[in-house]
Amino acid sequence: METRDKITVGQTLKLFLCLCFSPAIRAIPAFEAQFAKQAGWVAPMVAFLPLFILIFTFDKLFTAYQNQSYTDIIYDILGKFFGNILLFIYVVGLSILLALYTRYYTAKLSIALTATSRMELNIIVLMIIVYLVLRYGLVIMARMSEVIFVIINISFCIIFILSMNNIKIDNLIPISYLDIIPIMRASYPITGLWSYFTFLCFFADRIEDRQNLKKVGTKYVTYLVISTILLSIMVIGSIGYSVTSRSPIPFFVAVKNISLFGAIERIEAIVVTQWIATDFILIAVFLYVILDIIKRIFCVDDIRYLIKISLVFFYLFSFYIAYTIFELRQFSIEVATHLNFILCFVIPIVIYLVGKIRKKV
Template structure:
């Protein structure tokens, strides 16, 4: 796993793992929180996602070739660093388990309603094991190559659906709706915070960040916001906010009504496939992060032997975490979103603040 990564690969990975929540959770959450005006919420997320991007860049620039744990050791000391790493460990286990849950629920909801969820999870764990055997670079490469065609496909779907967009589903929106759109933006922010993966892999980025790399990172953050806006407009404009709020996978239902010049239709299978691929990559990357956290916490040289016990824990914990779509919706809305805000924003912001306060001392060191 000691291979170098490029900023481009990290940005593509960030966008790839954000695909499934953007297609599946964000439209429902926005419609539920702020109704018809929910599609404006992605714009409010700019005020947190862009500062987070700048803090990640600041941390990587201040501590070149160091990962999150090493940065924390320099900033807050070993004891606090290990304590925070333990908290991150809990978060990533909950996040990973919830991802396993929603992956199996998605497959049951869309393509295979009669198949039991344990079958999907077992297949996923075998695939993840096989992918991780090839190393983290392979997973980053996979997302790098697959993202382009996927976005092209979504672009074609969007072009086919433009005539079906109903403006009465999107307008009118007044200033009265603004507070609810601000509140609803937390669900976009919670997904946008995935860019924190850059800190976990910062030690593989090389000695210094070039201007080009920084630009790519900013591009990733801005692209995410625009992409969430487009998907939400697309979903609200065709399905309507009222129905979107009640559906577990509204984008799937939206795509069902699209046809390519009345010749090709039933693109919803492709949407399911995109979500499953995104979930697969998210589970892979979460396992890598989980093993990294264990390695940092216990000071291990090798950690691959932990994969199987961790896989067993995640597999069985998924039954205890949530078992139905309703339970998952509750878990996502009240637990996962808030946990994401804490671990993807509050802790990095605190680290950024300490970094700014200690800047003179850090500059002398590096």
């Protein structure tokens, strides 16, 4: 929570890719299969455009506001009163998402590993690790994300290569002009998830070389799109759109099907490792952003004393938010998708337009 800790654009984007990974493997293939069936794997190409617009919007804002965070920009464009209202909305939205992902984390572990295990223990362990990392601030979190980024990408490449035998081209075609509207619909939740980039802009004042955001951002976003297309091809191509849309964790089902000459089997443990690592990054980043916003609302210098008490709150809130995976799934489709899209995509663009009208950008 200290202001002197600075990270690079590359580290920020690695944090972004890590926090996108967990919701991506859980939800993206399911959304694509539900809305666009066999053509779902094309949807990331469409979601590419809004993410580019978002990065260009922030690039413009950061050019106008040197060394200032998204919070500073909100205050300058909207004023203190409306700025505080908007930041409070962000805190509420982020708190709901944090509790949702904490609950998803434990639900996924119950499905994948041990259905009878006590989920309290899973959450407590996660919360303790989040506390230990947040105590040391953004730099440690960014360095951890660099390591996790390499691990999840190598393991994803291995899983993809091993699953190539199971991918059936019949599950991925035909695609015609009739699929344009379903593909657009499938790209909407992906845009919402990828717009989490906005949350990272709350600590943009701690990014050293942010004049390179457009250049480095384009590189990482292209990588994100390609890896999401590969993920979609792997899942929809292996198990078909019907099973993908019905399964709570289709990626896990696709990985379970991997078998290489009967010698390499049951490699789903790799997936569980990926989940735990990326969920940890996601929860740590969200909590960091929540505390950073609270710090600005209350105009204080250091807010690390709130880490422990907020973790206790989110521990309880994650139990209260939902009792079943069906509730979580329905909430993700009916509410969280729109919440993501409005908070992370619409609001930054509105702020940019208001800034433009008020001749501040």
